[in-house]
Amino acid sequence: MSGGLTGARNGDGRSGGAGIRLEKLSKSYGRVRALDGVDLDVPAGELVTLVGPSGSGKSTILRLIAGLDRPDGGRVLVGGQDVGELPPHRRSVAMVFQDYALYPHLSVLENLLFGMRVRKVPRAEARRRAHDAAARLGISDLLERHPDQMSGGQRQRVALARAVVREPSVYLLDEPLASLDAQLRITTRADLLALHRQLGTTTVHVTHDQAEAMTLGDRVVVVHEGRVRQEGPPQEVYDEPVDTFVARFLGSPPMNLVAGGGVLGGEPETIVGLRPEDLALDADGPIEASAEAVETLGNEAVLLARCLDGTRLTARTEPRLRIRPGDAVRLRAIPGRLHRFDAGTGRRL
Numbered sequence: 638m639s640g641g642l643t644g645a646r647n648g649d650g651r652s653g654g655a656g657i658r659l660e661k662l663s664k665s666y667g668r669v670r671a672l673d674g675v676d677l678d679v680p681a682g683e684l685v686t687l688v689g690p691s692g693s694g695k696s697t698i699l700r701l702i703a704g705l706d707r708p709d710g711g712r713v714l715v716g717g718q719d720v721g722e723l724p725p726h727r728r729s730v731a732m733v734f735q736d737y738a739l740y741p742h743l744s745v746l747e748n749l750l751f752g753m754r755v756r757k758v759p760r761a762e763a764r765r766r767a768h769d770a771a772a773r774l775g776i777s778d779l780l781e782r783h784p785d786q787m788s789g790g791q792r793q794r795v796a797l798a799r800a801v802v803r804e805p806s807v808y809l810l811d812e813p814l815a816s817l818d819a820q821l822r823i824t825t826r827a828d829l830l831a832l833h834r835q836l837g838t839t840t841v842h843v844t845h846d847q848a849e850a851m852t853l854g855d856r857v858v859v860v861h862e863g864r865v866r867q868e869g870p871p872q873e874v875y876d877e878p879v880d881t882f883v884a885r886f887l888g889s890p891p892m893n894l895v896a897g898g899g900v901l902g903g904e905p906e907t908i909v910g911l912r913p914e915d916l917a918l919d920a921d922g923p924i925e926a927s928a929e930a931v932e933t934l935g936n937e938a939v940l941l942a943r944c945l946d947g948t949r950l951t952a953r954t955e956p957r958l959r960i961r962p963g964d965a966v967r968l969r970a971i972p973g974r975l976h977r978f979d980a981g982t983g984r985r986l
């Protein structure tokens with residue numbers, strides 16, 4: 638195959654990037670089936686978040702798109718082209734890892750220039766790109782520092798800038814925010830979103846943090862046991878999970894699931910689900926329970942209640958009600974908010 642992919646740029650300097658299509662991708666490591674027939678379409682310019690528990694196959698998907706690993710079966714298309722035979726450096730994808738992977742003996746500027754030197758980008762052009770990327774990521778005043786002279790958040794910005802200078806058609810971000818503390822994660826998340834809006838380049842972002850998945854992507858793709866369980870706009874997946882796995886995985890605290898419906902009502906052959914925010918304290922509520930634990934978070938409190946029949950339910954409540962463990966409470970499910978799943982398959986009914 639001749640020629641790699643290039644990041645086509647449109648007039649205003651934005652790069653829409655290239656769409657990605659995965660067809661029936663499978664991959665095993667020894668006896669571990671990491672991917673089991675993954676189909677996925679990411680339109681050009683979209684930011685998609687892959688989310689799933691540890692070991693579900695998220696990083697493997699990125700590695701196969703990047704060409705760092707080869708699939709046992711299936712195809713990877715970037716910009717409509719089967720890239721199966723292209724080595725990583727010819728795929729016009731830039732990957733950013735959780736641990737930054739910067740060269741410790743090089744300054745920030747040298748880290749940014751290094752890859753372009755290898756790819757023989759002319760010097761003046763390479764410097765222009767490096768300074769432009771540094772400005773976008775707010776690290777222009779760090780260019781002379783070495784990685785060990787920076788905070789984790791600054792290092793992560795350098796790692797992102799190093800991806801930006803490549804002007805790829807696709808960004809692959811493997812838990813880029815996971816090593817940052819909670820506060821920094823939120824601000825860096827906003828910066829990532831802003832960067833994506835500026836560049837408009839197709840991005841696949843991996844996380845196991847469901848809050849990140851809800852806030853960061855145009856679409857969220859829930860991966861479990863090497864398969865795509867559900868994909869869609871985050872709110873849609875949250876409101877209409879296709880099965881009990883997705884229902885429990887997105888949302889914190891997770892959805893209440895009651896076999897047979899029990900205190901939530903329902904038919905014996907079903908599992909009935911209710912989000913904690915859809916379970917309200919109500920003095921006339923039909924569900925009698927006692928408070929087992931209350932976690933106060935400042936803006937809200939999470940009540941763990943044990944019903945008369947032993948069922949445990951969590952509810953999001955007002956923190957100022959000052960409920961204490963042992964208090965008798967009454968609860969009501971907000972009408973229309975119940976989810977029903979098949980008890981055998983776990984699928985949404």
Ligand SMILES: Nc1ncnc2c1ncn2[C@@H]1O[C@H](COP(=O)(O)OP(=O)(O)OP(=O)(O)O)[C@@H](O)[C@H]1O
Pocket residue numbers: 666667669670671689690691692693694695696697698845
């Ligand atoms: N090089 C490897 N050798 C053996 N097994 C591997 C290798 N890479 C991945 N696996 C296995 O493949 C499965 C999927 O791994 P993968 O790293 O894709 O999961 P993940 O969803 O990214 O997990 P995490 O969130 O923990 O990074 C896991 O069971 C993992 O142990």
